[in-house]
Amino acid sequence: MAKPFLILQLRPESEAADDEYAAILNKGGLSDGQALRIRLDQTELPDDLQLDQFSGVIVGGGPGCVSDAPDKKTEIETRIEQSVLSLMPEITNRDFPFLGCCYGIGILGKHLNGDVSKEAYSEPVGTSDCMITADGASDPLLNGAPENFQAFVGHKEALQSLPEGCTHLVSSPTCPFQMVRHGQNVYATQFHPEADGEGFRTRIRIYKNHGYFPPETAEELIAMCEAADVHAPELILRNFVSRYS
Template sequence: MKTGKFLLVALRPADGAGRAEYLDFLEASGLEKEELDLLTVARPDTVLPNLGEYAGVFVGGSPFNVTDLEHSDLQKHSHDLLYQVLTSSVPALFTCYGASYTAFTFGGLVNRDFGEKAGVSRVELTNAAQLDPVAQVLPPCFGALTGHKESVAILPRHASLLASGPTCPVQMYSIGSRNWVTQFHPEMNAAGLLRRMSFYANDGYFLPEEVEEIKRTIEAADLSGVALIIPRFVDYALEIFNAREKAFHNA
């Protein structure tokens, strides 16, 4: 059966954290390197490839915040590219910053009331998740790795809340029929979060004296539930892509 490629749109620098993020998505998805392209948005003239050539798109996290009083030219351009992804017909999975950006773009409210330090958060599915093609494979409650300063306080009216939690009320949602958004990081395991933390030691996501406790907590956490999200997204996106390709060749 024909399979399609995937694209990771990265808003982090290509070296360091950006490279670590790519490796996390590669491992979590089960894809080979030739099946996952990387586009790093490093300049305000960065252009998306033809999204129609891909089965699905991942959008990684970012050092940006939509609640910052000023947005740089690079952040504004990143928003333009993400809007193209959101409004395309290609399935997309947005993580962390994507939760803020997507809600901000479509009329929701984003603030800093429910930021979470780096660590493990409890995520609880809503009833809507039972009918969602991606979220329906998840257990009713699971642990996920988080670390963010801002979060969604009110979703856009046409978004569907798929998961909430005691420390952050909006943990996962869908918007439209082809876009999924997580506040947490489904691409990371414990080693991935510790690696990512090494690049953001002075950015306010945790205190230096908290690192050892965070390490013990995340290494003891059961992350088997959240680990189902990306493989399910890949399978679902490939189902759509292969059906589209079959219809095209039979036309």
Template sequence: MTSTDLPGDRPFVLLATRAENQPADEEYALFLRFTGLPPERLLRVRLERDPMPEFDLDEVSGILVGGSPFNASDPIERKSAVQQRVEAEMAALVDEVVARDLPFLGACYGVGTLGTHLAAPIDGTFAEPISVVDVSLTPAGRADPLAEGLPATFPAFVGHKEAIRSLPPAATLLASSPTCPVQMFRVKQNVYATQFHPELDLDGIVTRIHAYASYGYFAADELGLTLAAVRRAPVTSPSRMLRTFVERYAR
């Protein structure tokens, strides 16, 4: 199915929070590529720069959230004014998204935003270094429409300082890994979050490794090891989820 074959004309929205232009622009390009959407049907909002627009949620097909250098579990005194604004705006939006069961897929930062809404415990217990890990679908994950076409276990890119320690009963666990038990979950029927990055390819994660080398994801002398870690195995399956999301919810 091409972008011209998708039903309807209501756009999807990508909520982004990266201040660095190169990884921010590459993130948008990767979402365009893997969803198959043309730019006019994937509206990007850079929340680190601009306040959240007032969306008419009846006029959008769904919402995507990219990764972020923000950590929900950071103490308030370490959060910038921009981060605090973004968190407040995201919280208000996610409250409405969940109440309406609006199509939503948050990649990495989606776990922080949706997990906060659920009052899930989020901390560094299951942080993962930037690398490739093997993610396995749960029985519920194998039955979920968004995982259609995915192998039962697949390599995926990760790199995060925080994660959900245990998932509340209001959410359904869809995927896990040996080093992070909550890799993907769903709330109600249409609200999803992944800890891994379905939007990334190898070039994209290499860009981020260099862009965020001083952000504490790895030690100063571990650049080479980190670049080697993301080449451990080819990563091709997770991006299918983005196209599946668009084909399922375009209207």
């Protein structure tokens, strides 16, 4: 592979960020040398960063919400959001390979002036019953995935409608817009394609006091996630890497 993938991380909690990075590498079939990792809570994007240096961009999840009022965001959350959004005009204008995971669908929606809010479609930590749409059935990133599959979720905000220029790829009864594509190469998922039961156990313990669920239910949620049959979403990450390497 001539060019690495740019992996942008948004989690200020080091244990969660490290676990997510390892999962993206593992599920994507990448080695550490095939990725450039930037933790946006710790560092700014380099002034000389050029998209042409990379095969594609992968954005991980995080505890922030793009729909929160500016005065409700921490300084770190504001800086992270602005850093990712600064790349989106070039990414969408060029139709540059991009995969936003969870927080990334909010970033794409906000950039496209879509309706991202907490009005409806939030999902508690756990699994969501996902269904591939007619358009999704022919999308290369969903190649090999079953028509119906479970995916790990946990989010307070969501797309309320499909942004202009986007194709609807995956839905669920609790959150209609689980995966979308803008143009031909810009993707975002509401679920976590990199996550497995072990990874969600780590996140549940780290974020149990962040308002995603009653803290006293943490161990029950961990048991449920570890017992869940979640395998299909990782195909999306691997297909993304394979397609754009």
